[in-house]
Amino acid sequence: MRNLVRELRAERGLSQGQLGEALGVSRQTVNAIETERYTPSLPLAIALARYFGRTVEEVFFHDGAERNGAS
């Protein structure tokens, strides 16, 4: 499962720790999501997408799938 978390976080100038704190997860978990070693649960994926003002499909997508409305 691919995602745009790193790009969206960088756009806002946040550190992994700051994003993790905002979402109630550890810095390591944010790093694991960004490096695609961990696929978050649906509630966390929704929280991430809402935090960035996107839909889940815009932030998370399958390899080879067309990004849905991501800039």
Place this chain on the structure above:
Amino acid sequence: MTERSGTVRRDVTRSRWLLPGFSLAMGAALFGAATYGGHPTDGLWMFGVMALVAAGVLVASRWSETISGLSGPGRDERLEMIDLRATALSGLVIISAVIVGFLVELGRGHGGSPFGELGAIGGVAYVAAVVFFRTRG
């Protein structure tokens, strides 16, 4: 009510003192059992080892997010998943050892005790857990 109970339980399981406290309690239980069995010196050693484990967890959790998360505070869904998988793997290792022990005991002409009983407990617990979690979706 349910949510409040869940919150209280979560607060307890997220305390940084839970694992060290459990280690110390386990050490005290080992000391008590060894003393009752007539070996208080062995019991003191066991308590000392468990106290070292408790201190090690407390100190290590200050610089390791993984140890901190696995021992309580800072636990998130990824660490819960890691904990779950590690517990499942540990269970697999233990049940494998029990099966091997049972076979060895049978091969030595014994009844297989206590490995047979341990294996039965593991099997019944597994089936009960499957039934329980199946009903919870």
